[in-house]
Amino acid sequence: YTFNSGNLQDLGAIGNGNFGTVYKMLHRETQKLIAVKRIRCNNIDQREQIRLLREHDTIVRSEKGPNIVKFYGAIFSEGDCWICMELMDVSMDLLYRRVYEVKHGRLNENVVGHITVCTVDALDYLKKELKIIHRDVKPSNILVDGHGAVKLCDFGICGKLEDSVVKTHDAGCQPYLAPERITSLDKYDVRSDVWSLGITLYELATGKFPYKQWNSLFDQIAAVANGDPPILRPDSGEFSYSRPLVKFINTCLTKDRKHRPKYDQLKTFDFYKQ
Numbered sequence: 001y002t003f004n005s006g007n008l009q010d011l012g013a014i015g016n017g018n019f020g021t022v023y024k025m026l027h028r029e030t031q032k033l034i035a036v037k038r039i040r041c042n043n044i045d046q047r048e049q050i051r052l053l054r055e056h057d058t059i060v061r062s063e064k065g066p067n068i069v070k071f072y073g074a075i076f077s078e079g080d081c082w083i084c085m086e087l088m089d090v091s092m093d094l095l096y097r098r099v100y101e102v103k104h105g106r107l108n109e110n111v112v113g114h115i116t117v118c119t120v121d122a123l124d125y126l127k128k129e130l131k132i133i134h135r136d137v138k139p140s141n142i143l144v145d146g147h148g149a150v151k152l153c154d155f156g157i158c159g160k161l162e163d164s165v166v167k168t169h170d171a172g173c174q175p176y177l178a179p180e181r182i183t184s185l186d187k188y189d190v191r192s193d194v195w196s197l198g199i200t201l202y203e204l205a206t207g208k209f210p211y212k213q214w215n216s217l218f219d220q221i222a223a224v225a226n227g228d229p230p231i232l233r234p235d236s237g238e239f240s241y242s243r244p245l246v247k248f249i250n251t252c253l254t255k256d257r258k259h260r261p262k263y264d265q266l267k268t269f270d271f272y273k274q
């Protein structure tokens, strides 16, 4: 099937990110509803666009992967890049805030466990099969549907495009960044994603972001790079947490990257296995 701006009918915005807006659209040929992320990229030159489009092949293969949002294609139109992907029902940031803040409930550990397994499997698959490191693991990039499917999005071409945009714009705030991402320019390693996963799971399990509100980048550097890592306690706040969950999250949040586990090791933890 072809995807171009002419055969897509806009049904309204779903949400905004640092780089653009995601819309629900109808693909007329198939009558299928899809999600389209429009990234503002008037600053990306044609050569760069072509290079990015070539890399599609890699991502298209990801259709076979487990727990990964299907990618349908990308179009450059009206100075934007439109990324066409599978439409899901809701992202985990919206869902957890609704559960904790509106319904005054919590996500039980089985739900957190299911999300953990799906996300770790997706990240491991990306790395092993597609040689992709996600680099933007956070609740809003974990999407779910009403059948309980949990899928990761915004890797590959999305990430690459956003990187190209970052070069020309302000990167915006990146609260899930691992300490070593703030202080050093080392090669990116999956373990920086493991840190972001730890922050994400902490948030899903407790309903709260583990750091106090930062008012500036300086605050973030002080807290993440110079401070102690967040620790989840078995009975912090209003809820209590099982030992396997506490151990899993706290180990992801090991400050020194050298001692932080990779996916194979995470898969041996009781919380993952249970």
Ligand code: ADP
Binding pocket: 014, 015, 016, 017, 018, 019, 020, 021, 022, 035, 037, 069, 085, 086, 087, 088, 089, 090, 091, 094, 140, 141, 143, 153, 154
């Ligand atoms: P961010 O991930 O930083 O929130 P994005 O631009 O990637 O910013 O996405 C904006 C919002 O659109 C997300 O928070 C999510 O709620 C929603 N969204 C993104 N992709 C999809 C999709 N494939 N299906 C359903 N909703 C999506």
Ligand code: MG
Binding pocket: 017, 140, 141, 153, 154
């Ligand atoms: Mg996103």
